[in-house]
Amino acid sequence: MPEADLPTPAAPDLPAMRGGARRPGNQPDLLPRLGAFARLLHDAGMEAGPRRLTDATRALNHVDLKHQEDFRSALRAVFVSRKEDIATFEAAFDIFWAPPDPRAAAGAMPGRSRSLPMSPERAKAWASALGLSSSQLNREQDATTIPTSSSGYSAEELLRHKDFEQMTWQETEQVRRLLEQAPWRVAERRTRRLRPAKAGRIDLRRTARHAIRSSGELMSLFRRRPRLRRRPLVLICDVSGSMERYSRLLMVFAHAIARREDLEAFVFSTRLTRVTRLLRHRDLDRALDSVSKRVHDFSGGTRIGDALADFNRHWARRVLGHGAVVIIVSDGWDRGDPSQLTAELIHLRRTAHRLIWLNPLIGSDGYQPLTRGMAAALPHCDDFLAANNVQALDDLGRLLASLGSRPSRS
Amino acid sequence: MASVPMTIDEVEMRLRERRYIGDRGLATSIFLALKLEKPLFIEGEAGVGKTEAAKVMADVLGARLIRLQCYEGIDLAHAVYEWNYPRQLLHIRLLGEGDDRRTAEREIFSPEFLLRRPLLDAIDNDDPTPPVLLIDEIDRSDEEFEAFLLELLSDFQVSIPEIGTIKAKKAPFVVITSNRTREVHDALKRRCLYHWIDYPDLEKEVEIVRARAPEAADGLAREVAALVQGLRGMDLYKVPGVAETLDWARSLAALGATRIDASIVDATLGAALKYQEDLERIREQVPALVEKARGA
Numbered sequence: 001m002p003e004a005d006l007p008t009p010a011a012p013d014l015p016a017m018r019g020g021a022r023r024p025g026n027q028p029d030l031l032p033r034l035g036a037f038a039r040l041l042h043d044a045g046m047e048a049g050p051r052r053l054t055d056a057t058r059a060l061n062h063v064d065l066k067h068q069e070d071f072r073s074a075l076r077a078v079f080v081s082r083k084e085d086i087a088t089f090e091a092a093f094d095i096f097w098a099p100p101d102p103r104a105a106a107g108a109m110p111g112r113s114r115s116l117p118m119s120p121e122r123a124k125a126w127a128s129a130l131g132l133s134s135s136q137l138n139r140e141q142d143a144t145t146i147p148t149s150s151s152g153y154s155a156e157e158l159l160r161h162k163d164f165e166q167m168t169w170q171e172t173e174q175v176r177r178l179l180e181q182a183p184w185r186v187a188e189r190r191t192r193r194l195r196p197a198k199a200g201r202i203d204l205r206r207t208a209r210h211a212i213r214s215s216g217e218l219m220s221l222f223r224r225r226p227r228l229r230r231r232p233l234v235l236i237c238d239v240s241g242s243m244e245r246y247s248r249l250l251m252v253f254a255h256a257i258a259r260r261e262d263l264e265a266f267v268f269s270t271r272l273t274r275v276t277r278l279l280r281h282r283d284l285d286r287a288l289d290s291v292s293k294r295v296h297d298f299s300g301g302t303r304i305g306d307a308l309a310d311f312n313r314h315w316a317r318r319v320l321g322h323g324a325v326v327i328i329v330s331d332g333w334d335r336g337d338p339s340q341l342t343a344e345l346i347h348l349r350r351t352a353h354r355l356i357w358l359n360p361l362i363g364s365d366g367y368q369p370l371t372r373g374m375a376a377a378l379p380h381c382d383d384f385l386a387a388n389n390v391q392a393l394d395d396l397g398r399l400l401a402s403l404g405s406r407p408s409r410s
Numbered sequence: 411m412a413s414v415p416m417t418i419d420e421v422e423m424r425l426r427e428r429r430y431i432g433d434r435g436l437a438t439s440i441f442l443a444l445k446l447e448k449p450l451f452i453e454g455e456a457g458v459g460k461t462e463a464a465k466v467m468a469d470v471l472g473a474r475l476i477r478l479q480c481y482e483g484i485d486l487a488h489a490v491y492e493w494n495y496p497r498q499l500l501h502i503r504l505l506g507e508g509d510d511r512r513t514a515e516r517e518i519f520s521p522e523f524l525l526r527r528p529l530l531d532a533i534d535n536d537d538p539t540p541p542v543l544l545i546d547e548i549d550r551s552d553e554e555f556e557a558f559l560l561e562l563l564s565d566f567q568v569s570i571p572e573i574g575t576i577k578a579k580k581a582p583f584v585v586i587t588s589n590r591t592r593e594v595h596d597a598l599k600r601r602c603l604y605h606w607i608d609y610p611d612l613e614k615e616v617e618i619v620r621a622r623a624p625e626a627a628d629g630l631a632r633e634v635a636a637l638v639q640g641l642r643g644m645d646l647y648k649v650p651g652v653a654e655t656l657d658w659a660r661s662l663a664a665l666g667a668t669r670i671d672a673s674i675v676d677a678t679l680g681a682a683l684k685y686q687e688d689l690e691r692i693r694e695q696v697p698a699l700v701e702k703a704r705g706a
Contacts, residue, residue: 047596047600049600051600052600055446055448055603058445058446059442059445059446059603061445062441062442062445062446063418063438063442067418069434069435070418070434070438073434073435073438073439074438074442076435076604077435077438077439077442077443077603077604077605078442078603078604080604080606081451081596081599081600081602081604082453082593082599082604083453083590083606086606191482191483191552192481192482192483193482193483193485193552193554194483204495205487205492205495208495208496208498208499209493209495211499212495212498212499212502212515212518215502215503215511216499216502216503309645312647313645313646313647317589317590317591318590318591318592318593319592321591321592322482322592343687347647347687
């Protein structure tokens with residue numbers, strides 16, 4: 001194979017690969033280039049720390065660099081640790097090591113940007129992420145001039161019952177704090193792991209062990225019982241047009257509980273997108289910013305049945321282990337086929353420990369679940385609750401805290 | 411021949427000799443895992459040959475396969491070691507008046523009274539070739555067990571308080587598999603090389619059926635593979651894996667079929683589809699699927 005077929009770095013600031021020996025040990029150029037490649041992966045959101053870089057160097061000692069597929073596979077085996085990152089890796093590899101145009105690498109790289117969002121940009125990100133209209137954005141600025149209430153308690157009480165739809169920007173901030181401080185935790189379930197306890201089944205191992213110390217006499221019985229763990233939560237949140245006034249607060253809610261519970265989060269309008277990892281960012285604004293970058297159909301139409309079908313086929317097996325509680329948040333305005341929605345809900349209910357439907361419209365006076373989607377969904381959910389204000393989310397929290405440690409349905 | 415393969419080509423060839431048809435990327439990952447003495451973490455949907463890869467590798471290396479099947483709640487007593495308490499109790503009760511108790515107590519905490527579980531066995535053994543340790547379906551275990559594995563896989567040693575630290579003379583070849591029923595912690599994955607096994611394309615799947623279900627006639631092998639490829643493109647709760655393709659080909663061969671037709675496919679559909687809803691939905695489309703597969 002001619003020299004030109006060697007993997008060539010594309011970044012213009014890096015030295016070009018010279019001819020001659022092809023082992024990295026004899027190739028002083030390859031290490032900085034690998035370092036640059038690792039930085040590229042890092043910028044694209046992958047973990048590419050020193051350990052992986054060291055492993056990559058070692059791995060390349062065993063691979064013929066002329067064989068580009070092996071070179072690629074070796075780096076992939078080292079840098080990739082989950083299926084989701086394979087596409088990112090392949091794109092980065094193509095850009096960095098084998099570009100048709102050497103300038104390609106200097107251009108935009110898909111993935112996250114490293115600059116911290118500035119305050120006005122953050123506001124804009126919020127707006128685009130959560131479908132705020134410009135008038136609501138203006139309300140935010142106005143809000144700073146509104147004098148705060150003198151009675152903290154009553155102000156909080158009012159806030160707890162205020163509909164999310166009518167909230168100002170500043171109130172949202174207060175709601176966030178309320179949600180983060182909410183006292184409830186998700187109920188525990190029994191695991192198969194046993195822990196020493198005062199009561200419970202006899203722990204033969206510890207009992208025997210003590211008997212040995214006392215010359216084989218059974219002096220005391222030790223016991224153990226199943227350890228308890230919190231149930232995982234799976235939140236599937238509608239962010240379509242009809243939900244736009246609520247999705248902002250529901251995402252704030254999701255972010256607040258993602259900090260303390262085992263939460264898997266998905267959003268959908270026409271398509272389902274997993275946002276679990278994005279919500280893990282400590283900073284709410286940055287978390288929501290990355291959600292909006294990932295989700296392209298915020299405030300589009302709704303196809304609940306399609307979204308749940310996608311969930312049942314591609315995610316249920318991965319996230320519904322360990323007695324998970326599934327929460328669907330939607331107003332039930334569905335453009336899809338109600339019979340599909342019914343079929344998917346039946347399946348989902350069978351695989352989840354509990355299926356809860358939150359509908360922000362329940363809070364409004366005189367609401368009846370008459371949308372086609374809602375009517376189809378109602379008989380197949382375990383619970384049907386409001387989600388229009390902090391009080392409603394607190395009620396949800398209390399329900400989650402009260403779930404039993406055993407399967408609830410037969 | 412049982413030596414460590416010297417090249418990626420050799421890994422590929424020796425897997426193939428043992429009727430394991432994998433892609434070049436898997437051969438590369440295996441080769442590097444051997445060279446760097448790092449565990450290989452294999453993920454993929456159910457039934458794509460993750461466990462089989464480890465079994466075949468044991469044969470390639472001429473090594474013993476030690477398998478640890480994970481489950482929720484698996485603990486050290488099941489995975490590493492446990493003292494044989496009944497034996498210890500008996501031993502101590504049978505002591506005569508004149509025997510020295512202190513010596514006896516030292517005796518009962520000696521290796522002789524140890525029940526060795528797979529992980530200890532993988533580290534402490536007299537095998538001429540280091541064994542292949544298969545930690546199967548790690549996603550079924552829990553975080554505590556992962557944390558423990560993290561420690562074990564970094565330095566291949568375990569400590570038993572009464573005996574001391576036991577370190578592997580030579581690191582075993584470790585293969586960890588996961589079906590992704592939950593996300594395995596990054597810290598553990600970072601210590602491993604990673605490979606994702608995808609569903610094979612049609613040609614590869616035909617090759618796999620021919621290699622592993624030789625009782626199926628050539629035409630049947632191709633048609634069954636094409637049928638399963640067609641099913642994978644359909645809207646299903648559970649997409650059939652390669653294991654299902656092989657089961658199906660073997661079932662059809664056992665029924666004496668050399669080609670597929672709508673009625674025999676309908677009768678044996680349960681070999682490929684494991685959900686009632688999937689079966690119902692696909693039943694109506696069997697004739698069309700069969701026709702398409704026969705043309706492949």
